[in-house]
Amino acid sequence: xxxxxxxxxxxxxxxxxxxxxxxxxxxxxxxxxxxxxxxxxxxxxxxxxxxxxxxxxxxxxxxxxxxxxxxxxxxxxxxxxxxxxxxxxxxxxxxxxxxxxxxxxxxxxxxxxxxxxxxxxxxxxxxxxxxxxxxxxxxxxxxxxxxxxxxxxxxxxxxxxxxxxxxxxxxxxxxxxxxxxxxxxxxxxxxxxxxxxxxxxxxxxxxxxxxxxxxxxxxxxxxxxxxxxxxxxxxxxxxxxxxxxxxxxxxxxxxxxxxxxxxxxxxxxxxxxxxxxxxxxxxxxxxxxxxxxxxxxxxxxxxxxxxx
Amino acid sequence: xxxxxxxxxxxxxxxxxxxxxxxxxxxxxxxxxxxxxxxxxxxxxxxxxxxxxxxxxxxxxxxxxxxxxxxxxxxxxxxxxxxxxxxxxxxxxxxxxxxxxxxxxxxxxxxxxxxxxxxxxxxxxxxxxxxxxxxxxxxxxxxxxxxxxxxxxxxxxxxxxxxxxxxxxxxxxxxxxxxxxxxxxxxxxxxxxxxxxxxxxxxxxxxxxxxxxxxxxxxxxxxxxxxxxxxxxxxxxxxxxxxxxxxxxxxxxxxxxxxxxxxxxxxxxxxxxxxxxxxxxxxxxxxxxxx
Numbered sequence: 152x153x154x155x156x157x158x159x160x161x162x163x164x165x166x167x168x169x170x171x172x173x174x175x176x177x178x179x180x181x182x183x184x185x186x187x188x189x190x191x192x193x194x195x196x197x198x199x200x201x202x203x204x205x206x207x208x209x210x211x212x213x214x215x216x217x218x219x220x221x222x223x224x225x226x227x228x229x230x231x232x233x234x235x236x237x238x239x240x241x242x243x244x245x246x247x248x249x250x251x252x253x254x255x256x257x258x259x260x261x262x263x264x265x266x267x268x269x270x271x272x273x274x275x276x277x278x279x280x281x282x283x284x285x286x287x288x289x290x291x292x293x294x295x296x297x298x299x300x301x302x303x304x305x306x307x308x309x310x311x312x313x314x315x316x317x318x319x320x321x322x323x324x325x326x327x328x329x330x331x332x333x334x335x336x337x338x339x340x341x342x343x344x345x346x347x348x349x350x351x352x353x354x355x356x357x358x359x360x361x362x363x364x365x366x367x368x369x370x371x372x373x374x375x376x377x378x379x380x381x382x383x384x385x386x387x388x389x390x391x392x393x394x395x396x397x398x399x400x401x402x403x404x405x406x407x408x409x410x411x412x413x414x415x416x417x418x419x420x421x422x423x424x425x426x427x428x429x430x431x432x433x434x435x436x437x438x439x440x441x442x443x444x445x446x447x448x449x450x451x452x453x454x455x456x457x458x459x
Numbered sequence: 460x461x462x463x464x465x466x467x468x469x470x471x472x473x474x475x476x477x478x479x480x481x482x483x484x485x486x487x488x489x490x491x492x493x494x495x496x497x498x499x500x501x502x503x504x505x506x507x508x509x510x511x512x513x514x515x516x517x518x519x520x521x522x523x524x525x526x527x528x529x530x531x532x533x534x535x536x537x538x539x540x541x542x543x544x545x546x547x548x549x550x551x552x553x554x555x556x557x558x559x560x561x562x563x564x565x566x567x568x569x570x571x572x573x574x575x576x577x578x579x580x581x582x583x584x585x586x587x588x589x590x591x592x593x594x595x596x597x598x599x600x601x602x603x604x605x606x607x608x609x610x611x612x613x614x615x616x617x618x619x620x621x622x623x624x625x626x627x628x629x630x631x632x633x634x635x636x637x638x639x640x641x642x643x644x645x646x647x648x649x650x651x652x653x654x655x656x657x658x659x660x661x662x663x664x665x666x667x668x669x670x671x672x673x674x675x676x677x678x679x680x681x682x683x684x685x686x687x688x689x690x691x692x693x694x695x696x697x698x699x700x701x702x703x704x705x706x707x708x709x710x711x712x713x714x715x716x717x718x719x720x721x722x723x724x725x726x727x728x729x730x731x732x733x734x735x736x737x738x739x740x741x742x743x744x745x746x747x748x749x750x
Contacts, residue, residue: 206558253736257743259557260494260698264690265735271687272732279725386565393562423577429570436563437549 161318165311172303184303185371187411188310189364193384194391194403195314196360201397202321203353204333205258208385209250209266212273213243213358215380217365219277222289222375227282232295236309236366243362244355251354255347258336270382277377288376292369306367313360318400320356329353390428394435396442405443465599466716472605474712475612479667480689481696481704482619483660489636489699490656493550493560497567498689499682501542501661503575505534505668510584510677517587527589527673534672535665542661546654554653555639575679583676608670615666616705619659623701632656636699688715691731695738697748706746710734 172184193214200207217239224235254265278286298305320326328349331339340346369375387410395406410431417427439446480502487495509530516526545567553560590603623629634642635652643649667685675681692711696703711731718727738746 201558206561253740257739260488261694261739261743261745263494263557263561264694265739268687268691268694268732268735272729275725275728383569386569389562389565423573425569426573426577429566429568429573432562432566433549433570436559436566437552 161315165308165315168307168311169304172307175303181303182371183411183415185306185367186415187408188303188307189367189371190388190391190411191404191407192310192313192360192364192367193388194395194407195317195400196357196364197385197388198392198397198400198403199317199321199357199360200354201392202326202333203329203350205255205350206263206389207266207354207357208263208382209247209269210357210361210388211380211382211384212266212270213247213361214365214368214384215270215273215277215377216243216246217362218369218375218380219283219289219365220362221366221369222292223283225292226289232298232370236363236370239366239369240359240362243365244359247358248351248355251351252347255350255354266385267382270380270385274377274380277380284376286377288374288379289369290374292373292375294370302371306371309363309367313363314400314404317356317360321400325349325352386432387428390432390435392442394431394439394442396439396444398441399444402442402444409443461598462720464597466720467713468596468599468601468605470709470712470716472601472609473716474709475609476667476671476685477688477692477708477712478616478705479612479663479670480685481692481708482616482701483663484689484693485696485699485701485704486632486636486656486663487660488693490632490639491550491560491653492555492557493553494557494564495550495660496561496564496686497545497571498564498660498664499686500568500571500575501538501664501682502668502671502685503679503682504541504571505538505665506672506675506677506681507575507579507584507679508534508537509669509672510586511579513586513589513672523587523589531666531669534669535662538665538668539658539661542658542665545661546657550657551650551653572679579679581678583678586673586677589673602674604674608674611666611670615663619663620701628655688712688731691735694735694745697742697745700745700747703745703747 172181175181175184193210196213197207197210200210220242221235221239224230224238225232230238250269254262254269257265277283277288283289294302294305321329328339328344331344332346332349336346365380368379372379391406391410392403393406394410395404396402410428413431414424414427418424435442441448480498484495484498487493487498509527512530512533513523513526516529517523521529549563549567550560553563588604590607592603593600594603594606595601596606623633631642631647631652632655634645634647635649635656639649642652668682671681671685688711689708692707693704694707695710696705696707714731714734715724715727718724718730722730742748
């Protein structure tokens with residue numbers, strides 16, 4: 152089982168990534184690194200629900216719930232930083248359990264569209280709530296001063312732990328159940344699995360990660376507003392998953408790194424973010440059905456064959 | 460009583476647009492089993508073209524009604540060309556692939572959003588009044604334009620309904636949406652039907668856009684709002700069901716109008732969402748859905 156997890160690769164990968172964040176001192180690059188970590192976490196959360204064959208557009212809503220929870224906990228209730236951070240994930244997971252209990256009875260397009268409607272409905276709720284700052288959102292969500300210099304490292308560490316956690320879940324028996332549900336739900340049911348329960352568990356785990364991504368977003372940006380959490384957020388996460396390749400856990404990470412870096416660069420050029428992401432998604436689905444990692448893997452297989 | 464009639468008339472007229480919209484969505488889903496989020500952009504493109512050509516044609520001295528009719532033809536044509544491009548270069552390869560087609564359509568949404576904003580700018584475009592005046596129906600006054608919109612929507616919906624139930628093409632489309640393999644065994648050319656279904660849906664969206672342009676403020680993002688409501692209408696009615704789309708469209712419009720009047724627009728939106736949840740709890744495939 153342990154070989155299956157490829158632990159050394161993970162340790163090295165996370166180690167290098169964290170070391171890189173320690174070297175960087177430029178504030179612009181640090182902010183891009185923060186964005187990448189959060190984007191990767193969101194993409195991993197979206198992909199985790201894709202394991203059971205559902206496209207979860209409510210991801211954007213749960214990121215928003217996490218961010219607003221962290222915001223309320225820090226600015227209104229004055230709770231400590233770490234409590235606020237974790238609370239964002241917990242509240243998102245709790246809401247997702249209730250939401251999932253109702254909506255996971257539906258499948259495919261219905262589930263997808265409900266998630267989409269949920270995201271928009273939640274967003275309208277924020278903008279109408281005076282406590283949450285209405286349309287202009289919440290300000291002054293700061294992490295503790297001591298952490299300021301270490302923020303990129305901290306954000307990446309949290310994201311890495313959660314992505315690794317999702318990966319462990321995927322490789323466990325639970326992950327196999329999810330694949331079984333995707334392949335044929337009825338067969339899985341006939342062997343006595345409680346499908347709805349497994350789906351809700353999967354959904355809640357992914358939403359916990361999305362909620363934490365939201366809290367991190369709030370602490371990194373210090374300012375949140377309803378406009379940050381539209382369905383476009385889930386569309387971007389989907390772009391990371393699709394461009395990177397959804398077949399393995401590294402795909403969303405590669406996609407997030409590639410698109411966020413290129414996207415920040417394109418913004419610097421005065422380019423249009425929407426056109427950029429749109430083109431990336433369209434080209435990726437048309438030309439690279441298995442994403443960048445799929446191409447890399449095929450290339451690797453070719454080289455390996457030649458050497459033999 | 461007068462308020463009630465006024466509200467019913469308003470919801471009928473909003474509902475008319477939702478129905479045209481959701482008919483297209485349900486048709487595409489029925490025939491190709493795809494979810495097309497870029498549908499709203501066909502609507503927006505047509506509305507934008509109308510909003511730009513009417514003042515331009517009116518400046519050349521043409522009376523406003525013929526100018527509008529010409530603009531409608533232009534808008535529908537542009538939107539149909541766009542729809543054709545979407546189909547030939549994209550959705551053709553993603554038939555019966557819900558996730559793949561959805562992802563493609565999200566990509567198209569972002570791309571078209573960017574392109575439309577760049578070409579047309581974010582500013583809203585007013586369209587001059589086409590049919591001036593108001594009429595009084597049962598004591599409630601309505602502008603002639605809105606009555607014309609409703610009439611046009613009813614005619615289009617009736618024509619579509621007639622075509623789907625009576626003509627050969629319509630029967631083939633329905634056969635494909637019930638069971639595409641059985642339909643192919645009977646000699647129905649599936650690929651041609653898919654294209655036909657997609658283009659009819661594009662035409663419906665384009666007509667809806669052209670009709671709404673004179674009574675609404677037109678901007679590149681106009682499609683998004685109608686798209687969400689259209690999809691909710693289709694979920695309530697059941698994906699793939701034509702009567703379901705009509706029922707759902709009227710339902711959503713009625714809640715939006717009455718909720719917006721007696722409570723406020725936010726509560727109305729939340730109420731629509733709650734309604735969807737309740738419908739799905741009772742019938743996970745929508746009120747009239749079966750597939």
